Amino acid sequence: MLDERDRRILTLLQEDASLAVSTLAERVHLSVSACSRRIQRLEETGYIARRIVVLDRERMGVPTTVFALVKTTHHADDWIDIFRKVIGEIPEIVEAHRLTGNYDYILKVVLPRVEHYDVIYKQIVRKVELFDVSASISMEVLKSGTGVPVEYAR
Structure with a gap:
């Protein structure tokens, strides 16, 4: 089950997958370790399928x-x-x-x-x-x- 912080993390990563975990954590009001664990869980559960670079x-x-x-x-x-x-x-x-x-x-x-x-x-x-x-x-x-x-x- 996703909460609003998970959704915000997903939104921010869709906009820029290169954001540092510390930046994400600050923007969603979590500690770096808690944010890192959420990202890992989102990857393991398949919400984050992959991270890509969009070329010009x-x-x-x-x-x-x-x-x-x-x-x-x-x-x-x-x-x-x-x-x-x-x-x-x-x-x-x-x-x-x-x-x-x-x-x-x-x-x-x-x-x-x-x-x-x-x-x-x-x-x-x-x-x-x-x-x-x-x-x-x-x-x-x-x-x-x-x-x-x-x-x-x-």
Whole structure:
């Protein structure tokens, strides 16, 4: 069961995972050792899945985002396993979701420039059969982040 201090620790770590335990402890009004124990418990119980560094995409040379909407006529487990393996091997595909509605999957692809999308598209269709792929280019990021709301956690 999480309390308000746990939620505050999670919120602060989502904003900056490099915060020193002493800084976190001060901000949540705990001793350093008590704060450290809470962080360890949050990691052990799976509330903190991992700690990551978010890279600047411009500096990394991949400022372009393309969303590829995929339709397939295949829904068997073996096809899904192959599709999952194929997209997992392509580092430019940074997210993939199975959907309800008119499309089966959406892929978030980060690229150096929009023309590079064709390279990624060919890597996929050479290895797995698709019915239809429709791509949309992101013109502007209105909201982006890795944080999730903490108030729903139990």
